[in-house]
Amino acid sequence: MKKDEAERAIRILCHDWRRETGQSEVPALDLHFNAFWAWMKDRHFQYTDFRATAGAAYMAEIWFDQEFGLTWTR
Template sequence: MRGKPGTVKRPEAERAIRQLTHEWATAHGVGPGSVEMPSFSAFHRWVLGRGGAAYFQFRSTLGPLEDAESWFDQELRQAWRN
C-alpha cells in the first residue's frame, strides 16, 4: 500500500534529513558541535527551497518537524538542546 503522492516513509525522510543537514552545514559554515546554535528554521526553509517538502510529510507520533529537528540536532551534535 502506497502513501499519498509526494510523501515519503519515515526512514527515507530520516536518511535525507541527516544527509541534507550536512550539506546545509557545509554551505553555511556550521560545524558539528558549534558553539553557536544552528537554525533549524533556516535549514527547513533551505530544504523547502530545494523542493524537499516531502521530507517533512511522514507519519510521526511527535510530528515530522519535531523528528526532523531532532535528527538535525543529532547530526550537528546539538542534541543537548532537546
C-alpha cells in the first residue's frame, strides 16, 4: 500500500468509523484514535500497512486529528 493511497482511504474511513460506531453526535474532543485504529485493523487492515518514517499508526493519527480538527491538542 502506498502512503498517499492509504491517506485518502483513512481520511474517508475516519468519518465512516464515526457513523458506524454511533459517534456522530459525540464531540470531536471525545473521539479516540486508538478505538479508530482497532476498528481499522479489524475491518480495513490493508490501510494500516504502509511505509512512513514515523510509522503508519503515527501518520494515521495525524490524519485522524486533522479530519476532526484536533491538531491543536498535539
